[in-house]
Amino acid sequence: MTTTAKRERPANKAQGSAPVAEKKVDLSKFQNNIKIPTEFEIIGKGGLVYMLNKSEVMYHDKTKNKQVALRYCPNEPSVYRDEQNENSLKGSIVFREGRLFVPEEQHNLRMFLEMHPDNKVNGGKIFAKVDHAALAKKELEGDFLYADAVNLVRTKPVDEIMSVATAFAINTDRMVDEVRHDLLVFAKKNPKAFIEAFDNPVIETKAKVKKAMKYNIISHNNGHIVWTDTNKHIISVPAGKDPVDIFVRYCMTEGGSIVLDEIERQLA
Numbered sequence: 001m002t003t004t005a006k007r008e009r010p011a012n013k014a015q016g017s018a019p020v021a022e023k024k025v026d027l028s029k030f031q032n033n034i035k036i037p038t039e040f041e042i043i044g045k046g047g048l049v050y051m052l053n054k055s056e057v058m059y060h061d062k063t064k065n066k067q068v069a070l071r072y073c074p075n076e077p078s079v080y081r082d083e084q085n086e087n088s089l090k091g092s093i094v095f096r097e098g099r100l101f102v103p104e105e106q107h108n109l110r111m112f113l114e115m116h117p118d119n120k121v122n123g124g125k126i127f128a129k130v131d132h133a134a135l136a137k138k139e140l141e142g143d144f145l146y147a148d149a150v151n152l153v154r155t156k157p158v159d160e161i162m163s164v165a166t167a168f169a170i171n172t173d174r175m176v177d178e179v180r181h182d183l184l185v186f187a188k189k190n191p192k193a194f195i196e197a198f199d200n201p202v203i204e205t206k207a208k209v210k211k212a213m214k215y216n217i218i219s220h221n222n223g224h225i226v227w228t229d230t231n232k233h234i235i236s237v238p239a240g241k242d243p244v245d246i247f248v249r250y251c252m253t254e255g256g257s258i259v260l261d262e263i264e265r266q267l268a
Helices: 030-031 107-115 132-156 158-167 177-191 191-197 199-213 243-250 255-268
Strands: 038-042 049-051 055-062 065-072 094-096 099-102 128-130 219-223 224-227 233-236
Touching: 055 243, 065 107, 094 132, 107 128, 128 158, 132 191, 158 177, 158 191, 158 199, 177 191, 199 219, 199 243, 199 255, 224 243, 233 243, 243 255
Parallel strands: none
Antiparallel strands: 038 099, 038 128, 049 094, 055 065, 094 099, 219 224, 224 233
């Protein structure tokens, strides 16, 4: 008698087989192993290849209060010459396209560059360590300032928008949206100056002065600011000076405030 073994049928997924648990990968161990190199850059234009001339320098050790000799030798763990083998070979320090990336394991090279007298932090003018955190912070602050400037352009009343535009020599004889667009272009280049222009009495006065000149209330005539209708002298403008700036400063004084009041009356 022959016995036939029963073959087990695979479980039917439709019948509710238990789902396979998703395996989670712990990324922290990979993140901790990421080693970011220290970056140094040539100040100004360094060309495609720039070789640092000094692989041996003198450094003022504040703890010892004396000058000590430093050398960069790739096979030496220390950069202090008196801690090195006298026969050790000095290494070349080469910046490519103005930059040098020092891996974490090359602590001797990084230390040598950080202590080098040509480093900007030590008063040098050849190269500097790139502070990525500071650069990121500066860029972020710039983005926030520009966002604030955009909000001002969007929300400020038209008369304030036109005043600031006039002060920045932006043509206001156009549609308001065109003026706002040009103000945004200006704000992107210098958001801090743009933001400070609002509620600034100097900027406001400058806008009024330019508007008064545009409508021939006052004029600049041969080194003099005069009332256009009577040609009556108001103030003299020194040679080579900007007449608008000189007149604005005058209007901000106690004596000039009377002139400014008259300008405001005629502009109204």
